[in-house]
Amino acid sequence: MELFTNQVLAGIATGAIYACMALAVVMIYQAIDHLNFAQGEMAMFSTFISWQLMQWGLSYWAAFVVTLAFSFVAGIAIERILFKPLAKAPVLTNVAGFIALFAIINSSAGLIWDFTIKQYPTPFGSAPFLGSQLISTHQAGMIGVTVLLLLGLYFFFQYTRIGLAMRAAASVPESARLVGINTSWMIALGWGMATAIGSIAGMLIAPVVFLEPNMMGGVLIYGFAAAVLGGLTSPFGAVVGGFLVGIFENLAGTYIPGVGNELKLPIALALIISVLVVKPAGLFGRHIVKRV
Amino acid sequence: MTVLLNVKDLRAYYGQVQALHGLSFSLNEGSLTTLLGANGAGKTTTLRAICNMVRSTGGIEFDGKPLNNRSTESIVRFGIAHVPQGRGTFTTMTVEENLQLGAITRKDSAGIVSDIERMYAHFPVLKQRHTQQAGTLSGGEQQMLAVARALMLRPRLMLLDEPSFGLAPLVVRDLFGILGKINREDKVSILVVEQNAQLALELADQAYVIETGRIVMSGNAKDIANNEEIRKSYLGY
Numbered sequence: 073m074e075l076f077t078n079q080v081l082a083g084i085a086t087g088a089i090y091a092c093m094a095l096a097v098v099m100i101y102q103a104i105d106h107l108n109f110a111q112g113e114m115a116m117f118s119t120f121i122s123w124q125l126m127q128w129g130l131s132y133w134a135a136f137v138v139t140l141a142f143s144f145v146a147g148i149a150i151e152r153i154l155f156k157p158l159a160k161a162p163v164l165t166n167v168a169g170f171i172a173l174f175a176i177i178n179s180s181a182g183l184i185w186d187f188t189i190k191q192y193p194t195p196f197g198s199a200p201f202l203g204s205q206l207i208s209t210h211q212a213g214m215i216g217v218t219v220l221l222l223l224g225l226y227f228f229f230q231y232t233r234i235g236l237a238m239r240a241a242a243s244v245p246e247s248a249r250l251v252g253i254n255t256s257w258m259i260a261l262g263w264g265m266a267t268a269i270g271s272i273a274g275m276l277i278a279p280v281v282f283l284e285p286n287m288m289g290g291v292l293i294y295g296f297a298a299a300v301l302g303g304l305t306s307p308f309g310a311v312v313g314g315f316l317v318g319i320f321e322n323l324a325g326t327y328i329p330g331v332g333n334e335l336k337l338p339i340a341l342a343l344i345i346s347v348l349v350v351k352p353a354g355l356f357g358r359h360i361v362k363r364v
Numbered sequence: 365m366t367v368l369l370n371v372k373d374l375r376a377y378y379g380q381v382q383a384l385h386g387l388s389f390s391l392n393e394g395s396l397t398t399l400l401g402a403n404g405a406g407k408t409t410t411l412r413a414i415c416n417m418v419r420s421t422g423g424i425e426f427d428g429k430p431l432n433n434r435s436t437e438s439i440v441r442f443g444i445a446h447v448p449q450g451r452g453t454f455t456t457m458t459v460e461e462n463l464q465l466g467a468i469t470r471k472d473s474a475g476i477v478s479d480i481e482r483m484y485a486h487f488p489v490l491k492q493r494h495t496q497q498a499g500t501l502s503g504g505e506q507q508m509l510a511v512a513r514a515l516m517l518r519p520r521l522m523l524l525d526e527p528s529f530g531l532a533p534l535v536v537r538d539l540f541g542i543l544g545k546i547n548r549e550d551k552v553s554i555l556v557v558e559q560n561a562q563l564a565l566e567l568a569d570q571a572y573v574i575e576t577g578r579i580v581m582s583g584n585a586k587d588i589a590n591n592e593e594i595r596k597s598y599l600g601y
Contacts, residue, residue, distance in 0.1 A: 233468060240454055240465050247452035250415065251513070252440035252469035 078206050079322040085211035086280070086294075087318020088218035092273035093288075093295025094302065094310035095225075096266040101304050102242040103262040104155065106166045110173040111270050112292030114150075116285060117177050118143040118271030119278050120185050123192060132195040136275060140268050147267025151260045181285040192278035214276045221272060222311060229307075238262060290337055294321065297340040300347050303357025312356065317343065368393040368521060368553050369414070374422035376406075376413045376577075383409045384420070385577040391521070391570070396547045396554045398564040398585065400599060401574035407557040408449055410574070411523045415439050415446050426521070441469055445514035449525040453506050455499030459490055462498050462509055466516030476516070483512040486542065504535035511539070515546065522546075524556040528563065536560070540567050561599040565589040573598045 093111060100108045108114075118139050125135035154173065158166050196213030200206075229235035241248040241258035248255050273295075274288060281287050298317045302309025317340065325336050347354060369391040376384040384406050391397045399407050413420040415436050424431040426442050440446075445466070454462050463483055467476045484491035487508045493501060498509060507527055514522050527543070528536040544567055547554050558564035565571055565585045573581035573594070581594055588594055595601055 233464075236461060236464060237468055239457065240468075243456050244452060244454050246417075246448065247454060248465075249417075249436040250440065250446045250448060250452060251465050251517070252437050253465075254435075254437050 074206070075326065076323075079326045080319055081207040082211060083319035083322035084315055085207065085214045085318070086277075086321070087298075087315035088214050089273045089277045089291060089314075090294045090298045090317050091311045091314025092218060092221065092269050092276075093292055094298035094314045095222075095307055096270040096273070097295055097299045098302075098304060098307050098310040099262050099266040099269070101299070102307075103259045104159070104166075106163070106170070107296070107304075108266070109167070109170040109292075110177060111266070111295070112288030113174050113177040113181075113285075114143070114147070114267050115270035115274035115291075116288045117181050118146075118267070119192070119274035119283060119287070120181055122271075122275055123190065123278075123283055124185070126193065132193060139271055139275065143267045143271035144264040147264040148260045150267070151263035155263075156256065156260070178285050185285070187285055190283040192275075192283040194279040198279075210279060217272065217276060221269065225269075225307075234261075293337060294318075294340050297343045297347075299354075300344050301354055303354025306354065306356040309354055309356030313354070365392040365395075367391070368395075368427060369555065370423070370425040371410075371414070372423035372425075374410065374413055374420060374424065376409050376418050376420040378409075378418065383418075383577055384413065386422070387574070387577060387579055389572050389579055389582065391553060391555055394547075394551055394553055395570055396544070396556070396568045397570040397572070398568040399555065399557045399572050399574055400559075400561045400564060402598075402600070403559070404576075405574040406577040407574055408525055409577075411446065411448075411525050411555070411557055414523065415444065440517065443517065443520035444523065445517045445519035445521070446523040447510045447514050447525060447527065449529070451506050451510040453498045453501075453510060455497065457498055458495050459498050459501070459509060460494045462513050463490075463516050466513035467518075469517065475518075479516055479518070483515060486515075486546075487512055503530050504532065504539070507531060507535075507539060508542075511542070511546075515550070515552070519552055521553045521555065524554065526557055526559060528558060528560045536563065543567065561595075562589075562601050 096111050097108055121142055122135040122139035125138055126132065130138065150173065154169055158169050194210040194213065196209040198208050198210050201209045201212040229239060237253045238258045238261060241253050241255040245255045277291055278287065294317055298313035299310045301317060302311065302313030321336055321339065324331050324339050325333060331339065367390045371390065372388050374384050374387045375382060387406070387410060399410060401407050409418060412418045414424055414431065416434060416439060417436055426444065431439055454465060460480065463480050464476065467479065470476055489505055490509060490512060498506065501509060527539055531539065540563060543554060546552050556564060556568065565588060568585040571583065571585040571588045572579050575598065581588065581598060
């Protein structure tokens with residue numbers, strides 16, 4: 073039983089990271105109807121920035137905040153420079169754009185910081201959390217930061233006017249323009265926020281997977297699995313999907329003989345395919361209620 | 365009478381296809397003007413051109429200021445509220461959020477709150493459903509919501525694209541009654557595009573008839589309604 077509880081809690085901790093990645097993917101998907109394959113690399117690059125800042129002597133939280141701001145601005149810049157001109161382009165053109173972005177960021181990180189694995193600090197420490205062997209303080213910190221982030225986002229989208237405008241721009245762009253919303257900037261803002269959310273995921277997972285240019289590859293696939301499971305049209309679903317995938321991954325690795333660490337990733341891919349076959353809209357994907 | 369909206373030699377294009385061929389008309393401050401015409405005559409295109417949602421050339425002046433080459437979202441800030449064909453409801457959001465979105469360019473939060481109450485007084489059914497997803501409203505209720513959303517801007521000019529479309533005759537009567545009241549009491553100028561010519565002419569004071577992208581007839585709404593020849597040849601009733 074203790075093994076089970078332990079695995080579930082650890083699953084929730086990594087699930088928090090998947091939830092952040094899934095949320096970032098869904099936010100961009102809502103805004104431009106494309107999956108951002110480079111989301112993980114963007115998060116990785118941000119994490120390197122924070123590492124560099126700490127190397128230069130900044131404290132963890134100072135680096136954290138500066139990195140958030142950097143990521144937000146960088147996300148907006150990427151949208152303005154690369155994807156705004158592609159807004160009316162066919163799907164494949166956009167996919168090519170995302171792959172190019174992936175390669176550019178990955179190689180740049182390798183060029184600047186090389187491909188060797190680096191230690192990344194945790195501000196929470198790795199002692200047992202509240203004296204319990206079930207979960208470490210860093211894992212508890214991952215969950216805590218994610219929960220705070222989600223509450224903040226919920227408040228932002230539900231109770232602020234700019235959040236309302238962003239939702240409107242994503243759901244019916246033409247009507248949004250007709251009430252005076254600059255939908256183009258709402259998309260850019262979505263990119264900025266998604267990139268900042270991704271950077272949080274990167275900084276939280278870096279102490280676990282170590283810092284290197286390919287650190288987010290696996291994480292992003294879990295993020296995609298979470299987004300598909302929850303439903304690509306539902307930010308709430310993406311978050312729930314993230315936690316479910318985290319727990320599922322750990323339990324499968326522990327209890328299904330032969331899965332172990334090596335087959336965890338194929339399980340995520342199998343999950344994506346199963347959901348797409350059985351319930352393409354995902355668990356919380358929107359069935360829009362509409363009278364005609 | 366001051367001219368609020370002045371359209372001169374308007375030409376509009378969808379790709380290579382020209383939809384409007386030099387259309388000119390004007391709308392006086394405080395008036396309720398209707399654009400009539402058959403399917404495909406260019407009524408919707410005219411409204412879309414005013415809000416720069418379709419490529420066009422020619423002069424569009426609002427209150428003496430040119431609107432050409434301004435983005436759709438900045439034209440709203442002149443006080444022009446456009447209720448598009450199909451109502452443009454934010455179906456996944458609540459009724460109240462739809463109303464708030466109508467006022468998204470306004471800064472006076474106290475005024476917005478009192479205006480929402482005013483809309484609920486105009487349209488009691490919206491108050492009953494204010495937390496409901498707007499997509500679950502009936503067609504008539506959604507049209508009420510669309511008009512209320514447009515009024516939340518406190519517009520000087522409201523553009524309405526076929527408000528009667530898909531509604532039961534009784535609901536249409538109701539809606540047109542409300543539009544007349546808004547025009548008289550709130551001093552909102554209205555430009556309404558309609559296929560239901562008979563009803564629109566009862567409501568409007570000025571009327572223009574469009575055929576294949578040109579104005580073919582204009583005048584006092586009563587005169588046009590009383591002219592049997594025009595009615596038979598252009599309006600089909």
